[in-house]
Amino acid sequence: MASTTRDNRNGGVEFIHEDDGRVTAKDIETGVASFGDDRAEALRMLADALDAYHGKGEPVEDDELAAELGLDEDEIGSEGRPPWDE
Secondary structure, three states: OOOOEEEHHOOEEEEEOOOOEEEEEOOOOOOOOEOOOOOOHHHHHHHHHHHHHHOOOOOOHHHHHHHHHHHHHHHOOOOOOOOOHH
16 A cells, blocks of 8 residues: 655655555645656656646647647647647
């Protein structure tokens, strides 16, 4: 059974220690979560996920990549941001 701990020193991060040994880090405010082999890796991955959540990720500029991901211009929006973020 997974166990949960909270670490308020990291801005409200909840750590879930999974049965398979991995650790999930969840931002309590946004609900965004990611995982890693340990707490440090889970936090690094969570930081990347939060950047994407807050619109600081890298825009999709390559038409081939957009096609590969199944995105069209309406979904990408202006400057590579999804239309719901504009």
